[in-house]
Amino acid sequence: YDSFVDNGLWTLSVVNGKNVWTLNKNLTVNEVVSLFVVFNSTVRGNFTNVVVGGSNETENKTTNNTTTVLEPGLDVSKITLTPVVKIGDQVVFEIVVRNTGETVLTNVFVEESSYDGLIYDSFVDNGLWTHSVVHGKNFWTLNGNLNINEIVVLTVRFNTTVVGNFTNIVTVGSTETENKIANNTTTVYNNTVPDDEDEPDKNPDIFIEKIALNDVVILGSQVRFEIVVKNTGNVILNNVVVSEESFEGLVYDSFIDYTGLWIRNDNLTWTLKTPLYTGEIVAFYLIFNTTTTGEFINFASVSSNETGNKTANDTVEVIKPDFAVEKIAINKSVLVGDQVMFEIVVHNFGQVTLNDVVVREESFEGLLYDSFIDYTGLWTKNADLTWSLNTPLHVGEYAGFFVVFNTTSAGEFMNVIVVDSKEIPNKTANDTVEVLTPGLSIQKITINRTVYVGEQVLFEIIVQNTGKVVLNNVVVSEDSFDGLTYYSFIDYNKLWTKNNDLSWTLNTPLYAGEYLSFYVVFDTTKAGNFTNIVSVSSDKTGKVSAKNVTEVIEKEVPKNETLPEPPVTPEVVPEKNETAPSELPEQPKKEVNVLPATGNPLIMVLLTLIALGGAALRRRK
Structure with missing residues (x-):
């Protein structure tokens, strides 16, 4: 472990000998936060790093990733193309640098460290190197990176002034490797060519290598192969020809020859213009276009007048890069005037590093950009x-940031972003945020709209949340009640608390669409039409009022009127009857147990039965 990138979100501590980072804030729904940790590598290999994350509300989760630590490598050889020269002639050295490691090399350089008996003249400028003099020594810097297995050649010329055997020493290095040294010896003679002690048998031989400089490429991009030819025998080779034998899945585009030694023929063959001296290496590059994904093997061959054919091949994988983009509304519902925050996350889940990643806000109707x-x-x-x-977005890596918008009106608004990179065209993502307007209404209903002076009037107060957001701290106030005197309130739900003044506070949130009510009782003291005003407010709304009118009237008292005297009825003298009273017909006697007539007896019986049945039902309940 080396360090972590302190972005202000995390606090580092060491617990039981392990590095622990604690998030300095709560992690909201759908939010993504990241932590960058830096480790030093000491040995080559594959190393798995395991991390555990957890919170108060969740169980711990474990994840891991494996890092491959690669070992860079560099090889250099110095070949004397003219091992024996006459004094005054030039000697030519070919310096061959090869990346033998597992990673790309940067800042590759070549230095002519020692060349006693020789005088530097010039180099063959093939466009790959930049020459300078550093501390009195000739110094060349490679103009680009040296890819894995790639070979680059530098040809240097020296003048000869004295006779003898002279060793030329060259030093090569890079940012990723230690310096390497190579040397070769040249014999300079005067008039007579020195005889070899042992004349070797002639053994012509040739070697070809085909190197895919980018063995994994993106579909639609180009792949470059380096063709390297070396005279591995002890005979000069003539009429050296390289042929493209097979390149299925690839389409030939062009070739690059920094040396100017090759001629392209009508078919896909190339001929070396000059003899290929013993030990000499020559190279050029072939460019192919990619049209489909897959692994493709490319074959090439080489021949000369003195040798048969030799073949070489290399494989290139053509892949399609991919990434995902997410736009996450951190607060999916907000009030008008509040800010809404979106998190933008880009994830490279392809097989190749992405470059020049750009995020663009494409559509944000109803929202006003504030900051990021x-x-x-x-x-x-x-x-x-x-x-x-x-920075490049490496395979498997995430990168993200937050964008803040202001809200100015209510509604549902979709925010759309577009992301692209050098390797992939546009990809879009969106999320929707709902901007809400809180609403609150109140009604005051007179239960008994007309009362007599001295009687009580009862009001029902009904409060409704007419918006889409929860309201808190709901308070109802009696603002005006002239002609009435407050007596009491009735709360069947036990949800309201009366304050010291004539106001009541709801003890619970008022949810969207919810109704709640209570009753208020007033005494009446005088007659008239009296307007009663009540209001309600909450943490998210202003004050809303309602009113009602109650009619209080005087109760009528009946007057004591004088009853008229009854009219005088003149006395009537009955006439005498011929029949004596005792002789009148006798009336029949009524039975003692016979009830007097009181209406329809059947109806009375039915009413009695109904009453008895009702009493039985009440008892059953």
């Missing part, structure tokens, strides 16, 4: 609403 938050320091905002990633 980048805890990683990896993003740069451009003049328009675009952001550029300052």
Whole structure:
């Protein structure tokens, strides 16, 4: 472990000998936060790093990733193309540098460290190297990176001034490797060519190598092969020809010859213009276009007048890069006037590093851009609403930031972003945020709209949440009640608390669409039409009022009127009857147990039965 990138979100501590980072804030729904940790590598190999994450609300989760630590390598050889020269002639050295490691090499250089008896003249400028003099020594810097297995050649010329055997020493290095040394010896003679002690048998031989400089390429891009030919025998080779034998899945585009030694023929063959001296290496590059994904083997062959054919091949994998983009509304519902925050996350889940990643705000109707938050320091905002990633996005890596918008009106608004890179065209993502307007209404209903002076009037107060957001701290106030005197309130639900003044506070949130009510009782003291005003407010709304009118009337008292005297009825003298009273017919006597007539007896019986049945039902309940 070396360090971590402190973006202000995490606090580091060491617990039981292990590095522990604690998030300095709560992690909201759908939010993504990242932590960059830096380790030093000491040995080559594959190493798995395991991390555990957890919170108060969740169980621990474990994940891991494996890192491959590669070992760079560099090899250099110095070949004397003219091992024996006459004094005054030039000697030519070919310096061959090869990447023998597992990673790309940068800042590759060649230095002519020692060349006693020789005088530097010039080098063959093949466009690959830049020459300079450093501390009095000739120094060449490779103009690009040296890919895995790639070979580059530098040809240097020296003048000869004295006779003898002279060793030329060259030093090669790079940022990723230690320096390597190579040397070769040249014999300079005067008039007579020195005889070899042992004349070797002639053994012509040739070697070809085909190297895919980028063995994994993106579909639609180009792949470059280096063709390397070496005279591995002890005989000069003539009429050296390289042929492209098979390149299925690839389409030939062009070739690059930094040396100017090759001629392309009508077919896909190339002929070396000069003899190939013993030990000499020559190379050129072939460019192919990719049209489909897959692994493709490319074959090439070489021949000369003195040798048969030799073949070589290499494989290139053509892949399709891919990434995902997410736009996450951190707060999916907000009130008008509040801010909404979106998190933008880009994930490279392809097989190749992505470059020049750019995020663009494509559509944000109903929202007004305010600012962005980048805890990683990896993003740069451009003049328009675009952001550029300052670093390549490696395989499996995430990168993200937050964008803040202001809200000005209610509604559902979709925010759309577009992301592209050098390797992949546009990809879009969106999320929707709902901007809400809180609403609150109140009604005051007079239960008895007309009462007599001295009687009580009863009001029902009904409060409704007419918006889509929960309301808290709901307070009802009696603002005006002239002609009435407060007596009491009735709360069947036990949800309201009366304050010291004539106001009541709801003890629970008022949810969207919910109704709640209570009753208020007033005494009446005088007659008239009296307007009663009540209001309600909450934490998210202003004050809303309602009113009602109660009619209080005087109760009528009946007057004591004088009853008229009854009219005088003149006395009537009955006439005498011929029949004596005792002789009148006798009336029949009524039975003692016979009830007097009181209406329809059947109806009375039915009413009695109904009453008895009702009493039985009440008892059953």
